[in-house]
Amino acid sequence: MSKFIDTLKALYASAAPVPFIQSFDKKEIMLPMSDGVRLKTQIWIPKSNVNIEEKNEIFPVIFTRTCYAHQEEEMNIRAEGLCQRGYAFILQWCRGCAGSEGLWEPNIHERQDGLDTLSWICRQPFAGEIGYWGDSYLAMAGWCMADAVPDKVKSMYLGVFGTDRYTSMYKDGLFRQDLFTSWAMDNAGVDIRADYLESCRFRPQILVDRKLWSTNLPWYREWIMNTDRNSEYWSGGGIWKMMREIPQKTRIPIFIREGWYDHHLGSAVETFQRLSAENRSKCVFEIGPWRHDYSVNLEHQPTDRLENDSVQSPLEWFEYTLKGRGTCNPGVRMYVIGADRWIHLDNLQPSLKNIRFHFSGKKQRGAFTSYALISDIDIGRYRAEQCTRISYIYDPNNPVWSHGAESLFKTREEIGSLSQPTCSYRDDVISFVSEPLEKDIITVGVIHVRLYVSSDAEDTAFSCKLMEEFEDGDTVNVRGTITTLAYRNDSPVRITYISSSIVEINMDFWPIAWRFCKRSKLRIDISSSDFPQYAIHTNYPGIWSVQEKSRKAEQSLYFGEEYDSVMDFPILLEE
Numbered sequence: 293m294s295k296f297i298d299t300l301k302a303l304y305a306s307a308a309p310v311p312f313i314q315s316f317d318k319k320e321i322m323l324p325m326s327d328g329v330r331l332k333t334q335i336w337i338p339k340s341n342v343n344i345e346e347k348n349e350i351f352p353v354i355f356t357r358t359c360y361a362h363q364e365e366e367m368n369i370r371a372e373g374l375c376q377r378g379y380a381f382i383l384q385w386c387r388g389c390a391g392s393e394g395l396w397e398p399n400i401h402e403r404q405d406g407l408d409t410l411s412w413i414c415r416q417p418f419a420g421e422i423g424y425w426g427d428s429y430l431a432m433a434g435w436c437m438a439d440a441v442p443d444k445v446k447s448m449y450l451g452v453f454g455t456d457r458y459t460s461m462y463k464d465g466l467f468r469q470d471l472f473t474s475w476a477m478d479n480a481g482v483d484i485r486a487d488y489l490e491s492c493r494f495r496p497q498i499l500v501d502r503k504l505w506s507t508n509l510p511w512y513r514e515w516i517m518n519t520d521r522n523s524e525y526w527s528g529g530g531i532w533k534m535m536r537e538i539p540q541k542t543r544i545p546i547f548i549r550e551g552w553y554d555h556h557l558g559s560a561v562e563t564f565q566r567l568s569a570e571n572r573s574k575c576v577f578e579i580g581p582w583r584h585d586y587s588v589n590l591e592h593q594p595t596d597r598l599e600n601d602s603v604q605s606p607l608e609w610f611e612y613t614l615k616g617r618g619t620c621n622p623g624v625r626m627y628v629i630g631a632d633r634w635i636h637l638d639n640l641q642p643s644l645k646n647i648r649f650h651f652s653g654k655k656q657r658g659a660f661t662s663y664a665l666i667s668d669i670d671i672g673r674y675r676a677e678q679c680t681r682i683s684y685i686y687d688p689n690n691p692v693w694s695h696g697a698e699s700l701f702k703t704r705e706e707i708g709s710l711s712q713p714t715c716s717y718r719d720d721v722i723s724f725v726s727e728p729l730e731k732d733i734i735t736v737g738v739i740h741v742r743l744y745v746s747s748d749a750e751d752t753a754f755s756c757k758l759m760e761e762f763e764d765g766d767t768v769n770v771r772g773t774i775t776t777l778a779y780r781n782d783s784p785v786r787i788t789y790i791s792s793s794i795v796e797i798n799m800d801f802w803p804i805a806w807r808f809c810k811r812s813k814l815r816i817d818i819s820s821s822d823f824p825q826y827a828i829h830t831n832y833p834g835i836w837s838v839q840e841k842s843r844k845a846e847q848s849l850y851f852g853e854e855y856d857s858v859m860d861f862p863i864l865l866e867e
Contacts, residue, residue: 297365303603304373309611311376315339318371322393325401325408329387329394333409336371336381337418350420351380352614353413357406357426357433359386359396359479377607379614380418384409386433388481396481398429398511399531403436410437414444421614425606427451427549428556428584435563436531439541447613449606451549452584454559455535455566458526463826465519465779465786466753467836470694470824471555473500474702476512480505488702492824497837516837521784539566545574545620547609551582552629553589553708555699558802561640564624572622577640578605579626579805584701589708592766594632628734629709630760630807637736640803644737644862649814651724651743651849651857653680662715665726665814665859679853684720686752686820686831688842692721694825696757696769698802703824712759712767715815722849725761726814733808736864739771739801743818744855746794749845751778753829755822756799758859760806761813771801774826778833789833794850805864816859820847 317337322330340349354374356367371381387405388396413419422445424434431453438448454460461472469492477484477491484505494500497516501509518525526532546567550560557579564577581588581595586602588595611617624637652664663682694700696710715723741756757772777789780797789795808814821828830842851857 297369300366300369300603303601304369307373307601307604307607309377309607311373313338313340313376313378316372316375323384323409323412325405327404329392331387331392331394331405331409332385332390334367334371334383336375338375338378338380348417351378351418352420352610353380353382353418353422354610354614355382355384355410355413355422355424356430357384357386357402357409358430359389359398360429361385361390364390373603379610382409382413396479398479399432399436402433403440403531403534406433406437407440410442410445414442419444421446423610423614424448424450425610428453432535435538436535438544438546439538441544445544447545447547447609449547449549449609451602452551452554452556452560452586454556454561454563455538456559456562457532457535458521459562460556460559461515462519462521463773464775464782465836466774466776466829467516467519467827468555468699468825469827470703471699471701472512472515473824476501476509476515477505480507480509482507489824493828495830495840495842497827513837517835519779519835520786536566539563540568542567543571545571545613545622546576547606548575548577549605550577550579551584551586552579552627552804553698554582554584555701556584557698561803565640574622576609576620576622577624579624581627581629583704583707589710590629590768591709591711592762592768593630593709597632597634598627599634626736626805628736628805628807630809631734635736635805640737642736642864644864647733647861647863649726649859649861651816651851651859653682653851656725662723662725662815665724665816667726679855680851681848682722682851683846683848684722684819685844686720686847687844688821688828688830690720691821691823691828692718692755692819694822697772697822697825700825709768709770712757712769715817718819720819720847722818724816724818728763728811728813729808730810732810734806734864735808735862736803736805737862738803739862740860741773741799741801741816741858742860743797743799743857744794744850745777745797746792746848746850747777747789747831747845748792749831749843750791751776751789751829751833752831752845752847753777753820753826754797754799754847755817755819755826756801757817757819757822758801759815759817760808761815762809763811767815770806771804772822772825773799773801774822775799776829786833794848794855814859814861818849820845 387394
């Protein structure tokens with residue numbers, strides 16, 4: 293923590309504009325909300341060096357709400373840095389947190405409490421134009437009221453969060469356990485000492501709060517029971533339907549900051565795309581190589597131009613939107629991993645050329661077992677392939693462990709693009725490898741995989757990981773994804789699978805901007821688990837959180853003839 297604080301102080305010390313105010317007043321009040329509950333609210337107001345006797349001097353205000361008590365020192369540094377640059381800063385602690393009254397219930401009260409507080413801020417004699425700034429849960433506290441803020445609120449700067457909660461929490465019925473089980477344990481309002489991995493493996497998971505954690509978390513049980521996107525919980529009249537609809541109703545400019553290896557990226561992409569065309573033309577969507585905390589974990593890659601400044605960027609945004617200084621370039625700004633450079637696009641779906649790679653049952657020569665991944669360019673060199681079947685046994689009691697991933701949280705050392713094991717390093721991991729690339733290629737956007745599969749279970753999972761194998765043999769992960777037979781092809785509701793039948797499954801990776809080097813190979817690993825990034829599939833049908841047992845399953849992949857399993861690879865630039 294001390295290293296983080298030292299870095300934060302250094303960022304403010306070097307940021308522009310340079311400080312021009314040296315002192316400020318700080319006070320703390322218990323601000324009553326519309327229902328009478330009082331929230332601890334801290335206010336920092338600059339003391340102007342120009343005319344200290346002038347009364348009712350007006351300052352632009354930056355507002356933040358948080359539930360995390362450990363952020364107190366960080367917020368004090370932020371307050372000082374902002375006051376030195378002529379901003380008032382207001383920090384409010386959410387209900388039941390760090391001295392605020394009321395019961396801590398994640399997400400429930402944030403909209404009304406935020407709007408109540410903004411109404412109060414607008415009435416203060418020192419308050420000029422207002423901006424909101426927050427990352428993660430603090431960004432949620434901004435998004436949840438973005439469509440209803442008073443006219444004085446001119447912009448928001450919101451990082452590492454998206455408003456589509458189902459996308460953040462589930463992938464085709466599989467729960468993002470490393471993120472949300474660990475978050476529930478850390479934010480339960482009581483001290484939970486149970487082992488984390490034991491908690492993830494606990495069955496039935498619906499009882500883990502009462503049986504293993506010795507507490508009662510009805511909100512966690514709602515998360516793990518509602519696996520259908522179309523369920524009343526996600527699509528009815530509650531908070532998550534409201535959150536999903538807020539972007540299209542929002543009219544103020546928003547700077548959305550994300551990371552290629554942040555667990556909210558998929559939801560943030562959907563959030564940006566739901567902004568109205570008019571408002572999107574005023575917004576910025578920046579995606580860097582970051583994890584959730586804006587740190588970087590990219591092995592075997594140049595990283596000289598990261599420009600990761602979590603202080604300078606918001607300062608420039610608020611100088612522009614609250615003070616009318618500087619310039620803004622709306623659109624999508626993204627970092628290309630491997631090329632170590634930034635590009636600017638008008639939208640997230642530029643015109644792209646597509647390259648198709650075909651999965652093959654033909655074995656590759658080499659020290660480790662792998663199969664061919666054949667591009668459209670090379671397909672003419674291969675004779676038409678007869679139907680080939682590759683099978684493996686998936687045992688839920690021996691899952692494939694997450695190593696190099698985009699939606700981990702607790703297991704933070706495994707987040708990012710990391711060196712990977714050799715091809716087919718387990719019997720239940722099937723590797724496919726391409727020929728060396730003839731030139732550098734840059735992919736931007738969503739990579740799509742279509743597979744033909746079967747299982748002797750009534751429901752199961754299939755995972756997919758894309759990697760780059762460099763000329764020196766080192767291999768790093770690019771993207772990963774997973775699906776289930778019950779929610780295959782992005783079904784919003786559970787569908788029936790008949791055991792041993794061959795079905796088509798389509799899987800999209802989260803978007804990426806990545807340069808694949810000349811003479812590198814593409815590698816795809818197919819398996820059936822990715823734990824603890826995703827909950828372990830038991831190979832039984834039904835809601836995962838109520839299941840008490842698991843079974844082994846024989847999984848099969850099909851290629852050739854009518855089973856043309858492929859990967860579609862969008863290419864932005866060829867060098």
